[in-house]
Amino acid sequence: xxxxxxxxxxxxxxxxxxxxxxxxxFSKTQFMIRGYGHAGFEYTSVNGKNQSSYVGSTFAPIxxxxxxxxxxxxSELEFExxxxxxxxxxxxxxxxxxxxxxxxxxxGKFLLPFGTFVERLHPAWINRLSNMPLGFGHDGIxxxxxxxxxxxxxxxxxxxxxxxxxxxxxxxxxxxxxxxxEEAGMLLFxxxxxxxxxxxIGGRIGYLPFSNSSVxxxxxxxxxKVGNTNDSLYGNTGANLMxxxxxxxKQVSPLYGIIDIKAQYNLSLVDKADYFELEPGETxxxxxxxxxxxxxxxxxxxxRPTMAGSNIIxxxxxxxxxxxxxxxxxxLWEQQASQISYGLNYWLSWRTVFKLSYQTTNSxxxxxxxxTTKTNAIFLHWALGF
Amino acid sequence: MKKQYKITTMxxxxxxAIAFIVSSCSSNKSALVSNKSGAQLWGENCIRCHSIPxxxxxxxxxxxxxxxxxxxxxxxxxxEITKVVEFMQTAN
Numbered sequence: 001x002x003x004x005x006x007x008x009x010x011x012x013x014x015x016x017x018x019x020x021x022x023x024x025x026f027s028k029t030q031f032m033i034r035g036y037g038h039a040g041f042e043y044t045s046v047n048g049k050n051q052s053s054y055v056g057s058t059f060a061p062i063x064x065x066x067x068x069x070x071x072x073x074x075s076e077l078e079f080e081x082x083x084x085x086x087x088x089x090x091x092x093x094x095x096x097x098x099x100x101x102x103x104x105x106x107x108g109k110f111l112l113p114f115g116t117f118v119e120r121l122h123p124a125w126i127n128r129l130s131n132m133p134l135g136f137g138h139d140g141i142x143x144x145x146x147x148x149x150x151x152x153x154x155x156x157x158x159x160x161x162x163x164x165x166x167x168x169x170x171x172x173x174x175x176x177x178x179x180x181x182e183e184a185g186m187l188l189f190x191x192x193x194x195x196x197x198x199x200x201i202g203g204r205i206g207y208l209p210f211s212n213s214s215v216x217x218x219x220x221x222x223x224x225k226v227g228n229t230n231d232s233l234y235g236n237t238g239a240n241l242m243x244x245x246x247x248x249x250k251q252v253s254p255l256y257g258i259i260d261i262k263a264q265y266n267l268s269l270v271d272k273a274d275y276f277e278l279e280p281g282e283t284x285x286x287x288x289x290x291x292x293x294x295x296x297x298x299x300x301x302x303x304r305p306t307m308a309g310s311n312i313i314x315x316x317x318x319x320x321x322x323x324x325x326x327x328x329x330x331x332l333w334e335q336q337a338s339q340i341s342y343g344l345n346y347w348l349s350w351r352t353v354f355k356l357s358y359q360t361t362n363s364x365x366x367x368x369x370x371x372t373t374k375t376n377a378i379f380l381h382w383a384l385g386f
Numbered sequence: 387m388k389k390q391y392k393i394t395t396m397x398x399x400x401x402x403a404i405a406f407i408v409s410s411c412s413s414n415k416s417a418l419v420s421n422k423s424g425a426q427l428w429g430e431n432c433i434r435c436h437s438i439p440x441x442x443x444x445x446x447x448x449x450x451x452x453x454x455x456x457x458x459x460x461x462x463x464x465x466e467i468t469k470v471v472e473f474m475q476t477a478n
């Protein structure tokens with residue numbers, strides 16, 4: 001019922017779009033519905049056990065309200081089918097005001113500029129592979145969004161460019177294991193009502209050394225207290241997250257096409273704390289602790305022969321990605337995993353792409369599937385931005 | 387760990403301060419960056435995150451909304467995005 005109401009609201013909003021939007025000469029507010037969707041087929045083999053399924057039908061509408069040349073409201077919802085259920089994600093909803101040529105203030109729930117993947121690359125029509133690299137998304141170590149205030153912008157320095165973002169949010173929450181003992185010590189990034197009075201602060205600096213903007217190097221931090229206020233065990237526990245990112249995108253004439261390199265390294269340091277585990281058959285929990293340090297990274301390279309003579313060859317793209325995640329030794333979610341993905345894409349338009357990829361993941365540990373897991377997967381996805 | 391917050395805060399505050407100072411000294415504007423045409427800025431910037439959209443993908447009004455959206459998302463200056471949007475509107 002709830003989903004029905006949301007669907008109906010979207011439909012009526014799209015009707016409103018025509019009434020008050022672009023064509024109406026009385027309104028100066030410009031209203032747009034954009035967004036993306038994707039669907040596909042996946043075949044996976046986990047330690048030799050095969051499974052295949054049609055997946056997806058993700059529908060992610062984005063609403064943009066431009067109130068003036070300075071004021072924008074943006075919001076994204078994400079409808080997803082998972083475990084025979086429709087999940088609705090409230091990805092972001094924020095308003096931005098352009099203060100001057102170099103500075104914008106933003107408030108609400110926004111995608112965090114922690115590295116580049118979440119803020120810039122995750123939508124299905126932008127991401128060149130069908131899934132996220134290790135370390136992002138469910139059980140990931142990198143944050144995706146936060147509720148707070150942000151100041152961001154960019155400017156030229158000599159022949160280079162710098163861009164920046166500083167923000168404060170409610171910050172992540174420490175999972176102390178009281179609900180899910182096997183997740184004790186993990187961070188929960190969705191913190192809609194702050195669990196403590198400490199606000200997390202973060203930021204990213206991006207440096208584009210060449211005047212043609214082909215290279216960008218970024219550094220991000222995000223830190224704050226993560227335990228509940230007045231909690232005697234975790235009240236003072238803090239977390240410090242850092243990320244480094246690299247981008248290179250350029251049409252290279254001798255190679256007849258575009259070379260696109262994207263990489264991001266994430267590091268998560270959470271203060272050491274004591275957690276409790278109830279062993280089978282015991283009545284008194286045992287106390288344990290561990291160095292709460294995790295890291296994850298990915299590097300991807302793609303090539304599209306945009307300068308090829310044939311219109312068909314021009315639309316093909318090849319891609320490779322390597323990603324790794326390491327979670328703390330001694331935790332119940334300890335994991336070391338690495339993943340290699342190869343893909344072949346065909347672009348029907350600048351925002352419509354067929355993605356075929358083959359991926360192998362080797363994982364040791366993890367609270368969902370302890371032991372060694374080797375997963376081979378084939379994905380065929382169709383992503384479309386509208 | 388407390389020390390780390392202080393360092394992070396200080397780093398960020400210093401950075402914003404530098405940003406303020408640099409952005410208010412317009413003499414620092416490099417001709418290399420500020421003399422670029424809308425078409426050039428489009429070709430260099432709109433390809434960095436996703437495939438490059440052709441100007442004909444949207445109408446004039448749509449480009450204004452998208453321009454504001456991308457100015458914020460890509461941390462572009464108002465000057466840069468104004469040039470890109472003007473280029474899109476003449477070339478679509």
